Amino acid sequence: MGDAPAPERTTARAPFAPWDRRDLPGMFDVAETARRVGNYKWAEMKLFEALGGWIATVPELDVKMRLGTHCYHHAWHAELWHKRLPELREMKPERLTQPANEAMVRFMDAMTEPEAPELTIEKLVGAYRVLIPRFIAAYTYHRNNTSEITDAPTIRSLTFILQDEIDDWRDGEMMLQSLISTEHDVERAAAHQARLEAIMVEAGGIAGPGTIGPTTVMNGGSPTTDSTTEGDA
Amino acid sequence: MRQFFPVEDLARDERFVQTNMAERMADTRVPGGGSQTSSKKASSRSSTNRLTPDRHDASDRARGLMHGIMVGEIQALEGAGRTAHDFDAGDGSGDTIPFALKLDMARQAWDEARHVEISAKLSAWMGTEIGEFQENTVLFEAACSNDPVLRLAGVNRALEGLAIDVFTQMKEFGDLAGDPYLEFCEDWMLADEVTHVKMGSDWLRKVTENDPERRSRALEFQQVVDKLFSFGGARGDTAESSFQLARRFRELAGFTDDEVDTIAELDEQALAERKAAVRAMNAASAAN
Ligand SMILES: [Fe+2]
Ligand SMILES: [Fe+2]
Numbered sequence: 318m319g320d321a322p323a324p325e326r327t328t329a330r331a332p333f334a335p336w337d338r339r340d341l342p343g344m345f346d347v348a349e350t351a352r353r354v355g356n357y358k359w360a361e362m363k364l365f366e367a368l369g370g371w372i373a374t375v376p377e378l379d380v381k382m383r384l385g386t387h388c389y390h391h392a393w394h395a396e397l398w399h400k401r402l403p404e405l406r407e408m409k410p411e412r413l414t415q416p417a418n419e420a421m422v423r424f425m426d427a428m429t430e431p432e433a434p435e436l437t438i439e440k441l442v443g444a445y446r447v448l449i450p451r452f453i454a455a456y457t458y459h460r461n462n463t464s465e466i467t468d469a470p471t472i473r474s475l476t477f478i479l480q481d482e483i484d485d486w487r488d489g490e491m492m493l494q495s496l497i498s499t500e501h502d503v504e505r506a507a508a509h510q511a512r513l514e515a516i517m518v519e520a521g522g523i524a525g526p527g528t529i530g531p532t533t534v535m536n537g538g539s540p541t542t543d544s545t546t547e548g549d550a
Numbered sequence: 551m552r553q554f555f556p557v558e559d560l561a562r563d564e565r566f567v568q569t570n571m572a573e574r575m576a577d578t579r580v581p582g583g584g585s586q587t588s589s590k591k592a593s594s595r596s597s598t599n600r601l602t603p604d605r606h607d608a609s610d611r612a613r614g615l616m617h618g619i620m621v622g623e624i625q626a627l628e629g630a631g632r633t634a635h636d637f638d639a640g641d642g643s644g645d646t647i648p649f650a651l652k653l654d655m656a657r658q659a660w661d662e663a664r665h666v667e668i669s670a671k672l673s674a675w676m677g678t679e680i681g682e683f684q685e686n687t688v689l690f691e692a693a694c695s696n697d698p699v700l701r702l703a704g705v706n707r708a709l710e711g712l713a714i715d716v717f718t719q720m721k722e723f724g725d726l727a728g729d730p731y732l733e734f735c736e737d738w739m740l741a742d743e744v745t746h747v748k749m750g751s752d753w754l755r756k757v758t759e760n761d762p763e764r765r766s767r768a769l770e771f772q773q774v775v776d777k778l779f780s781f782g783g784a785r786g787d788t789a790e791s792s793f794q795l796a797r798r799f800r801e802l803a804g805f806t807d808d809e810v811d812t813i814a815e816l817d818e819q820a821l822a823e824r825k826a827a828v829r830a831m832n833a834a835s836a837a838n
Contacts, residue, residue, distance in 0.1 A: 362639070362652075365634060365656050366634060366635045366652075367551070367635070368631070369630070369631035369632065369633075369634035369635040369655070369656060369659055370551050370555070370631060370632060370634075370635030370636070371551070371631070372627055372628050372631035372632075372659065373555050373559075373560055373561065373628035373629075373631065373632055373690070374551070374555070374559075374561050375561050376561040376562050376563045377563065378563065378624075378666075378670075378680075381561075381624070381627065381628075381663075381666075382627070382663040382666050382667060383663075384631070385627045385630075385631060385659040385660055385662060385663030385666075386659075386660050386663045386664075388631055388634060388656045388659045388660065389656045389657050389659060389660035390660075391656075392634065392652070392653045392656030392657065393653075393656075395653070396653050399649065411639075429551050430551065431551070432551040432552065434559075434561040
């Protein structure tokens with residue numbers, strides 16, 4: 318055994334390790350990525366402003382402190398998107414820091430409307446049962462469909478941000494469950510959620526129609542969204 | 551939600567009792583409150599007004615102070631949140647603040663939320679219940695200005711400057727009292743407050759770079775708040791002061807020596823005015 322010649326060693330290896338299954342194709346080009354990122358930044362800003370503003374309006378001490386903590390999380394997300402925009406060829410990030418459409422503006426107006434101290438449930442429902450689940454959906458779709466190689470920086474931010482969104486959603490949902498204690502509370506929460514959800518459906522999600530991709534199959538199997546067929550109707 | 555939120559509407563649960571500055575000065579349970587700190591009775595037992603563990607009233611004073619810190623942190627949390635909310639991102643002119651300043655305010659909101667958590671735990675540790683002492687809402691008032699630069703001056707520089715002084719004192723108290731828990735927490739809060747004061751110093755200079763009039767208005771407002779929050783000289787460089795000016799930490803936070811000297815002078819003035827007021831009050835009660 319000791320006499321066998323040692324096999325010749327080479328340092329030549331494939332560019333991708335056998336376990337690295339990342340691939341090039343992605344659903345979004347640079348311009349579409351920038352547009353989406355601009356919508357995300359706008360919505361994250363509106364969310365952190367709302368959470369910050371509500372701190373002084375809620376009497377529940379634990380909720381007050383969670384809002385302060387979450388306010389920063391979403392500000393940090395807005396900052397990450399702000400920094401990503403120039404890397405996507407948008408040198409004036411403010412130009413793309415826009416709502417997806419007019420319905421998104423109406424959604425944010427409706428979500429931030431509750432101010433009175435007895436409306437904590439409505440405030441939390443808007444943020445944690447409607448908006449944040451929409452963030453989770455938009456970011457998950459983006460992460461799962463963008464190019465794993467060309468758009469790695471967006472994926473990295475999405476991964477960090479999604480972790481925050483999911484943690485914050487859980488915090489918010491638990492605060493709501495602890496506050497909703499009567500049938501009347503249940504009705505209040507559901508009514509407010511339905512009102513906001515309807516506007517969000519109109520908006521089509523945080524990045525507008527197609528936020529979470531085509532959802533129905535039409536025309537011999539090619540997928541399309543309801544919103545993209547709207548114009549044809 | 552309104553763009554600006556008035557102090558009267560601050561949301562609290564039923565345990566909290568709110569008060570204003572005049573009422574606070576009459577509350578003998580808080581440092582700088584009432585005439586006790588300058589009375590013969592108090593000074594005969596202690597050579598200074600500083601909070602040290604050997605004072606006969608050390609426990610009550612420390613508990614009152616910690617409760618005051620906790621409600622101050624709640625208002626600091628609310629104030630930072632409001633500033634993140636109330637002004638649109640822009641170039642800093644008119645009703646706008648730079649995007650990066652909004653982010654800093656959101657960061658401060660998180661820090662203040664932790665400070666509420668820390669001070670609530672410390673209060674419980676010291677045997678104090680929420681609402682046992684009154685809440686002076688004047689801190690949030692300084693965060694209600696429609697000019698964001700005045701908020702930076704009044705809250706970040708004046709009030710959080712005071713927090714630096716108070717936390718330095720509490721850290722020292724923890725050390726002297728052999729309470730490493732208290733000392734540890736105050737050390738961490740102090741690090742955050744230095745950051746917040748520095749934020750205030752840096753942004754105030756930056757936003758008013760080309761507007762000297764706005765800057766001087768802000769600095770004037772800071773002096774008003776500094777004097778008000780001297781608590782009648784309870785904070786200052788003199789031996790009679792309960793809190794010393796934490797000069798080294800203030801320097802780290804962007805204060806110049808001249809600025810700290812000015813605060814020391816304001817503190818001395820406030821002390822002299824309070825003594826005169828107490829003398830007048832005593833004379834009036836002797837006459838009755
Ligand atoms: Fe603080
Ligand atoms: Fe602070």
